[in-house]
Amino acid sequence: MxxxxxxxxxxxxxxxxxxxxxxxxxxxxxxxxxxxxxxxxxxxxxxxxxxxxxxxxxxxxxxxxxxxxxxxxxxxxxxxxxxxxxxxxxxxxxxxxxxxxxxxxxxxxxxxxxxxxxxxxxxxxxxxxxxxxxxxxxxxxxxxxxxxxxxxxxxxSGDPENLAEAVPGALLRPTGFGQDLLEFLVSRGLHEEARSLIRRILALGELYRDAFSEGRGLAVSGGRPMWHSPQALGWSSEVLGLV
Structure with a gap:
């Protein structure tokens, strides 16, 4: 009362x-x-x-x-x-x-x-x-x-161990927050959950897979993408050793 x-x-x-x-x-x-x-x-x-x-x-x-x-x-x-x-x-x-x-x-x-x-x-x-x-x-x-x-x-996004499945798909667009969410999981030591997030994003279509490959190539060549760029997730996945 x-x-x-x-x-x-x-x-x-x-x-x-x-x-x-x-x-x-x-x-x-x-x-x-x-x-x-x-x-x-x-x-x-x-x-x-x-x-x-x-x-x-x-x-x-x-x-x-x-x-x-x-x-x-x-x-x-x-x-x-x-x-x-x-x-x-x-x-x-x-x-x-x-x-x-x-x-x-x-x-x-x-x-x-x-x-x-x-x-x-x-x-x-x-x-x-x-x-x-x-x-x-x-x-x-x-x-x-x-x-x-x-x-x-x-x-x-409040439960890191279930985040890969729970976050809305709109956050995972090529220019969305896939990289940020990936880093959030890695910062918690949740590398398998981070890989699950990557698999979910790659399953969304060819556009996502192409951007991911470009990002990995950029990392291998020593480049660095812009934040929220389509290549950011692939770059992070490579430099973090998740692929």
Whole structure:
């Protein structure tokens, strides 16, 4: 049962969401309300990054929000869930310790495991909160939908030993996160699981196999691919001794 203090805090969050007027302030209040709704799942609101974040044993799961470019006070206030991201500190440390076994990435994504545009996996990514009386219900609806879509997506890469079978196929496209997921498994010492991931990707078609072969050839010749390039997975598989 909620304490009086918790009830007052909840009422304060609701009051802020209903009474604020500027789009930026309303969206920040909506993020706080979503964090309240997702509190039992372990998420908290980081207003500076306009994201909901959950930390689990060195793993960071992030839900990014973004306001519409067309927002105007009294005219339109709209925001969307725009992306899901997973980072891992142990993977980041492995990459820093093994620079010859990975590719260059921006420092901000040194620990990236995988990411996806929420717009690619959902058709209900936005909430229109222009009318103050409708805000609570609109944000609650988006929050519930986000929970239904995001939590299984996060879980798919949460268990390294089952990751090779569980991650969505969209992450494994030639310019997707196959290399990042492979490195994540290797950083955990799960080389057989990493090979299972490679086999799954190669079974997706000739386009994948051709890019993989090109990447292996690049590694043999001493080259290095760009991050998210079609050749990245084959290159990593070669330099990591997985093929």
């Amino acid at each position: 909620a304490t009086n203090e918790q009830a007052r805090s909840t009422a304060c969050l609701a009051e802020r969401l209903i009474e604020l007027e500027s789009p930026k302030e309303v969206i920040l209040a909506a993020g706080e309300w979503m964090a309240y709704r997702l509190e039992q799942e372990g998420f908290r609101w980081l207003g500076g990054r306009t994201s909901l974040e959950r930390r689990l044993d060195g793993r960071l799961e992030r839900i990014r929000l973004e306001g519409s470019r067309w927002n105007r006070s009294g005219k339109l206030i709209e925001f969307s869930v725009v992306g899901l991201e997973v980072f891992d500190r142990e993977l980041e440390a492995w990459r820093k310790s093994n620079p010859g076994l990975t590719v260059e990435r921006p420092d901000s994504v040194g620990g990236i495991v995988c990411a996806v545009s929420f717009l690619d996996i959902s058709r209900e990514a936005k909430a229109i909160v222009t009318i103050s009386a409708n805000r609570i219900s609109a944000v609650d609806s988006l929050c519930e939908h986000t929970k239904e879509v995001a939590l299984p997506w996060f879980s798919s």
